Amino acid sequence: MIRSELLDRSAFFIDGGWQRADNRPRHIQFEAATEEVLGAVSVGDADDIDRAVASARAALDSGPWGRTSPSERAEYMRRLADALERRGAETAELVSRENGTLRSLSHAANVVGGTSMLRALADLVASREFEVVRPSRAGETLVRREPVGVVGAITTWNYPVLAVISKVAPALAAGCTLVVKPPLDCALDAYIVADAAEEIGLPPGVLNIVVGGQDAARALVAHPDVDKIAFTGSTATGRAIGEVAGRMFKRMTLELGGKSAAIVLPDANVDDLVRTAETALFKNGGQTCTTHSRVIVHRSRRDEVVDALRDLTNGFVIGDPLDSGVTLGPMATERHRDRVEGYIRLGLTEGASIASGGPGRPEGVPRGWFVRPTVFTGVSNDSRLAQEEVFGPVIAVIEYEDEDDAIAMANATPFGLAGMVLTADDAHGLEVAGRIRSGSVGVNYYSLDTGSPFGGVKSSGIGREFGPEGLDAYLEYKSIYVRPKTAD
Structure with missing residues (x-):
């Protein structure tokens, strides 16, 4: 049985806590198999997205998250996986009731798949070298991989928790902060990830979740303080996102449709x-x-x-x-x-x-x-x-x-x-x-x-998710020229 507090979400998860949105419109969530009312959520708008992005930017630029080591981030990810695992039965049932996924598949994808991805990337980031020194003609160059910045994640409804974790896991591993905009068509379950983040004490602003519709999505894509957009959904929507993000030189990962x-x-x-x-x-x-x-x-x-x-x-x-x-x-x-x-x-x-x-x-x-x-x-x-x-x-x-x-x-x-x-x-x-x-x-x-790169060519998307390659999409390279050679 799903607890009643999971079915009525009248607040957004911003800056490490729940910020009420009593004056926002309400979206009614129906159960796919019965057509009965399942729950309701408040619908975020551009102002809510702006507050969430400001929180994510502050956490990255001046908060403790921007100074964490890979091993510290890996520990947070493992604890997040444990917290999500404890919520596994409720998560699987909630997703099945929201979108009609068979309970066994819902658990396999949204619980086992999501927690396994967090743990695999935690192991990877804890063992990966994020900087190397290369000799150059003039001296030495320190080649460093740094977080791409604030990530705007727009997720889909068919495997909704897995879709959120597929963005959250590599972003956390890389040291990014996020604003996640889940879909209205499967509006309740993403907040379980917020519950888990709150439980483990993930620093404020690192992960923000605001359910919303197209207006919220547009605001997130066009926000000047968002450095990267990670989107899963239709090709038509991906094309619209690409037009805006391309003009603003934002990094993008677009996992779109198929006709395989x-x-x-x-x-x-x-x-x-x-x-x-x-x-x-x-x-x-x-x-x-x-x-x-x-x-x-x-x-x-x-x-x-x-x-x-x-x-x-x-x-x-x-x-x-x-x-x-x-x-x-x-x-x-x-x-x-x-x-x-x-x-x-x-x-x-x-x-x-x-x-x-x-x-x-x-x-x-x-x-x-x-x-x-x-x-x-x-x-x-x-x-x-x-x-x-x-x-x-x-x-x-x-x-x-x-x-x-x-x-x-x-x-x-x-x-x-x-x-x-x-x-x-x-x-x-x-x-x-x-x-x-x-x-x-x-x-x-x-x-x-999910241990190997996944994505498409042509109208099926840009970039890759999953595996080490999925982590690379959340990193930027910086070359620092150090220790110049001296004349003999």
Whole structure:
């Protein structure tokens, strides 16, 4: 049972404490599976963002955080991970009720994933050298890596706590301070991170959290005291952020959308596709940026693949994500449910055929923002269904004649986030993976590795998160010329 104080957030976490916002608008949070009121939050505006940024700037420039050692920051991160772990059961349930994620996945991503990332980066930063001395023609140069500064983090709703930690962990490790603007669509859970930060005594101003809408996001991106923007979300929003941040020469990490393809070669084992469907095709009901929503299959294997996907989707148990027997939950919001339904109807108008699923509410779930998992056949790779990110349990099966054709189709999209190759020949699969233009590719499976760099090319983003490379994105290089050579 979730404590009532987690469901009514009428204050913002600024400067190490809770600053009430009684005069701010209230956002009502609904439960995705029941459509019932779950809780409410105050909605921050530009003034709240300005106070949060001022707090973050003071903590970095004149507070104790700017003088911490890597080992001291690592200790704070480990304590934050411990505090979040103690809140794990409530966090997993709250996220599941907010956005419809299966409870097991909610715990794995938002609790285990987030705490593991904090601990891994704590270990990394405690052992990393942040300055080296290099000989030069004129003397010596001290090459130092310093924090990029104040970070504005704008996070998403599908894995909401993990999204926050994916920015908080490398920023803390690097010595930055942050202002986090979580989304209204999943408004309650980010404040659990604030609760944990307050518990461990994280210095005031290091981490500030203000839930808000577009006005708050715009204010954060355009604020002159914010040095870097870290964003996860849609490509359209990322483009708007990039235009503002680019004009102001802010550093950016943009993790954006995808329209990933799974290429099924003629020698593939279709069971491999089914086995990885949970992580590659239908993870979180398709509300995952790496969803392989295009299955590009050789004509000779088309019927076999379609039959396997039909059996898979027909076997889903649809219902309350808190029920351990359920295998597919609802969409996160009513608006998003309607959007996914719109794409299912669009597929029909574009001439595709439905192998399973289709428009309309699934049976047995009279309430909640549910859609039927849907598999389309006869999809053209240049159709909107094949080119635009649906972000739901909707798969387009596309046929090809030869391997070069398949690779060309996989690359013929504005996006480049993920991909997968299925084949009995691992060496050949690796060769094909090298020809797919995306930030990550799997051979016979796809499962995100938070210890390795993750991000996209083309319209799927700028920069990388996770692993040592994710930490590097929060650091700047400074060269200090020291000890000049003297004449003999």
